[in-house]
Amino acid sequence: MKVSLQDLKQTTLAVLARSGYPLDEAQTILDVLMYAQLRGNNQGVVKLIGAGMPRHKEVQPIKTVKETKLSALLDGGRNSGMVLMKYAVGLALDKAREHGFGIVGTHNTKSSTGAIGYYANHIAQEGFIGFVFSGSGEYVAMHGAYQPLFGTNPMAIGVPTGGIPIVFDMATSAVALFGLVEAKTAGRSIPPDVAYDANGQPTTDPSAALAGAIRTFGGYKGAALSMIFEILTHELVETRHLIDGHKDDWGNLVFVIDPELLTDSDSFKERVAALIERVKASKKLPGVEEILIPGERGNRILDDIIRTDLVEIEENLWTQLQKAAS
């Protein structure tokens, strides 16, 4: 079904208010959720139904644990991952504006940062190249294993172009955690090669997969990326483990590179725009109408929404969202 953008935003804000967020935090979370929802990404308002994402009972102010001219390690004080990442990205941008590079890590949150393409997009819109990594709990098994150890460990990269940035946001898992949650909610099965059940057998049942382990994408390459991004979002940023070794803390890492470190920013953007043209003009496979660059599919969906003021949303999700708002 379709709802008006205004209705969707107001309902989402109402859910966030009921989830305990003050208005400034709710506005930040709304922005991150809408970035995904309005681009057809499954990191949108589905996060607010079911258990949802209530504000932690004992939120503390974000604290700086370690800081250098180029870097900071932040204690997130159990804030929303989205509120924390907005702060972290702003700090990394400030450092990159002054020195050409900024890197900020976070620990002490245990909530989703949402679609991390949001932050990479923001960095690229400011004229910088951004790398964003986001850790989480034990969902994904290493290549050759079926015991969940890693998060879905996404990476997003943003590149300025002069126009709309190139933004690429990928999980290193074969399916996103919310992909499983969505399939379970909708009563759908999942592809046969994306997850194992708790006994290490391939499964198409999202509930069995949630009790088992998600696989990494792209064979051993995806597994290696997943393990390295695990290190960047846990071991490097001092996340906390429980006594039994389980993770109780979802770390994050962002770094920002000023193209001016190597070249002239304006001519860089021109060269990227020219590459985009060459890619889009390259010979298409049979049946391919248009070659899309990273981020473009989502931007098309967004354009349609802005033009029509209508957002496509599953009826069941909209009903549950309205219930959560009231």
Add this chain to the structure above:
Amino acid sequence: MKVSLQDLKQTTLAVLARSGYPLDEAQTILDVLMYAQLRGNNQGVVKLIGAGMPRHKEVQPIKTVKETKLSALLDGGRNSGMVLMKYAVGLALDKAREHGFGIVGTHNTKSSTGAIGYYANHIAQEGFIGFVFSGSGEYVAMHGAYQPLFGTNPMAIGVPTGGIPIVFDMATSAVALFGLVEAKTAGRSIPPDVAYDANGQPTTDPSAALAGAIRTFGGYKGAALSMIFEILTHELVETRHLIDGHKDDWGNLVFVIDPELLTDSDSFKERVAALIERVKASKKLPGVEEILIPGERGNRILDDIIRTDLVEIEENLWTQLQKAAS
């Protein structure tokens, strides 16, 4: 067949001398080639047969085009990609030692940097996290296309562990260019889903693939990574294009991050070592004897070679290498 390590190295050095390299450059190139050859990676001495990699006739000294405290852009003066990258990595390490971060880009070479895991491994052995990207010519098509535009665009990441570093080195192409060259030389076919012929039809013939385009790995995710790494190794580092738009210049990018920017290096290495233990101890799929971490398979091969002083090499390759040396 097996040859002694000493014989292999001496023969390789002889080929490099005949290819026009002075001894210091030959030693650098030998190190890079052996890193691959002794780990079962296809970026080894196969590069020296056939057209080989003769030193460019008009090599100029490496020049610094732009420099800041954190960064440098280098004009490679048509030097060997390996000689240039060794210099670039050393410079990035110097900057990271002083400031916590160093980034160096290169242009004006048109020769292979070899297995870029070599450089990532070196950076990690020095206690830093390294990201290495290497550009090349038009071999790989964007998702949805069959016209070659991108290089095989590998990325290597090195992470210090206290012991042997974690090193991950992957092409973003479904198969390495030298994988095609090797298959052609050996008269083997290639898998059906890694390349297109010049008309955009999937092909298992390596010659047809070399005249067509290689596909990216891992579907649209691999394609997006390939495009972004293309930007990092060309548009960001000011590579030169011919008037017809073709690339005449293979750029490179390396950046080095000191873990001390965020945490204590020694405790970081301990945490990484503990993660490696958890990964290796995780529940194995049926038929899996051991879970290997990135780089470990190659290190096992290297250990065997060091123990026995014997290197496995295809007889045909060894014969051609000896011919090139004499």
